[in-house]
Amino acid sequence: MPSPSTKPQGFYSSAFWADYLAAQQSKLPKLGDVEHCGSSRVVRFLGGNPGHMQLQGTNTYLVGTGRSRILIDTGEGRPSWIMNLTAYLDDHDISISHVLLTHWHGDHTGGLDDLLLHDPDILVHKHQPDSGQHPLRDGQTFAAEGATLRVVLTPGHSTDHACFVLEEDNALFTGDAVLGHGYSVAEDLSGYMESLRLMRRLGCGIGYPGHGDLIRNLPRVLDMYIAQRDARERQVCAALALDQRPSAGRMSGLTVEDVGVRLYGEAARSSDAFDAALRPLLDQVLFMLADHGKVGSRLVDVGQNQTTRQWFVLK
Structure with a gap:
C-alpha cells in the first residue's frame, strides 16, 4: 500500500x-x-x-x-x-x-x-x-x-x-x-x-x-493478479489498435486521455478523477508497453508552445 x-x-x-x-x-x-x-x-x-x-x-x-x-x-x-x-x-x-x-x-x-x-x-x-x-x-x-x-x-x-x-x-x-x-x-x-x-x-x-x-490459496490469488494486469494491457493495446488509420501520411494515435475515454467512457473526462486515478494507471501501462516494444509514441504540437503525446501500436 x-x-x-x-x-x-x-x-x-x-x-x-x-x-x-x-x-x-x-x-x-x-x-x-x-x-x-x-x-x-x-x-x-x-x-x-x-x-x-x-x-x-x-x-x-x-x-x-x-x-x-x-x-x-x-x-x-x-x-x-x-x-x-x-x-x-x-x-x-x-x-x-x-x-x-x-x-x-x-x-x-x-x-x-x-x-x-x-x-x-x-x-x-x-x-x-x-x-x-x-x-x-x-x-x-x-x-x-x-x-x-x-x-x-x-x-x-x-x-x-x-x-x-x-x-x-x-x-x-x-x-x-x-x-x-x-x-x-x-x-x-x-x-x-x-x-x-x-x-x-x-x-x-x-x-x-x-x-x-x-x-x-496464494497461487490462485497470484494468477488473479497477473491475469488482471495482463487483461488491462490487452485492453490498452486494443484501444490503440482501433485508431490505426493513416493520417497525413503516417499513423494517427491517441492521447492518454483518449485511451481513458475508450476504456472507461465519458466519465474519464472528469479532470479530478482522471488525473488522480486513471492517468497514473494508464501512463504506467503505456510506458511498460513501450519498454516491451509493443507501442510507440510521439510528441505532437497542439499550439501555444504546448505538446501532447500520442500513442500507437507498433506493427
Whole structure:
C-alpha cells in the first residue's frame, strides 16, 4: 500500500472516493490484534492503524517457536502495537534477534524506533538499507528455532520490496506485493509484473500479506493478479489498435486521455478523477508497453508552445 504519510490528492480526496472506500472497508473480516495465524510458527500483530488504504491495519509477524524469534515489519508506530508486542514477548519470555523489513513505507517501518528502545541489540535488515541497517540479499536465509526464512527480492510495489519464504510451511510473506483483499499498487509496473511471476514460480501455497487476512490459496490469488494486469494491457493495446488509420501520411494515435475515454467512457473526462486515478494507471501501462516494444509514441504540437503525446501500436 502507499505510505500513510501520503496525503490523498484530487479524486482520492473526494467524498465519492471516501464513501466508496468506507463501504469496502465495512466488508472486511475482523482480525484480532494478536493471534496465531495459519501456523504455530507465526503470530500476527496488527499495527493498530486501520484505514482506507491500510485495510484492517498493517500486519507484522513474529516467526519461530523458540525463545529467540524473527519479526517481519514493525507497523506504523502506533502505541497499541508496541504495547501488544512487548507484552507478548515478556509474557512468553521471548526475544527478537532480527527484524526483516519488506519495504521502506512508513506503515511498515514506523514502529522500528520504539522496538529498538525496547531492545537495541536487535539487528534490522532491509533491501536498500538505511543507516544502521543491514542489507538483504536474494536467497539469503535467516533461522530461528522452528523456522527458516529465505529472502526473495521483489521490486515493483517499491524499489526495495522483498518477500520471505517460510520454508518449513511452504508459505510466503508477501509484504505489499499481494494483499489479503483487493489489489495492490505498483511504483514500477514492469518490475512488479516480473516479481508477481517470480512469486508464482515459487509455488508457495499460503500467503502472509502486509495488509488483510491470511491468503489460503496464494497461487490462485497470484494468477488473479497477473491475469488482471495482463487483461488491462490487452485492453490498452486494443484501444490503440482501433485508431490505426493513416493520417497525413503516417499513423494517427491517441492521447492518454483518449485511451481513458475508450476504456472507461465519458466519465474519464472528469479532470479530478482522471488525473488522480486513471492517468497514473494508464501512463504506467503505456510506458511498460513501450519498454516491451509493443507501442510507440510521439510528441505532437497542439499550439501555444504546448505538446501532447500520442500513442500507437507498433506493427
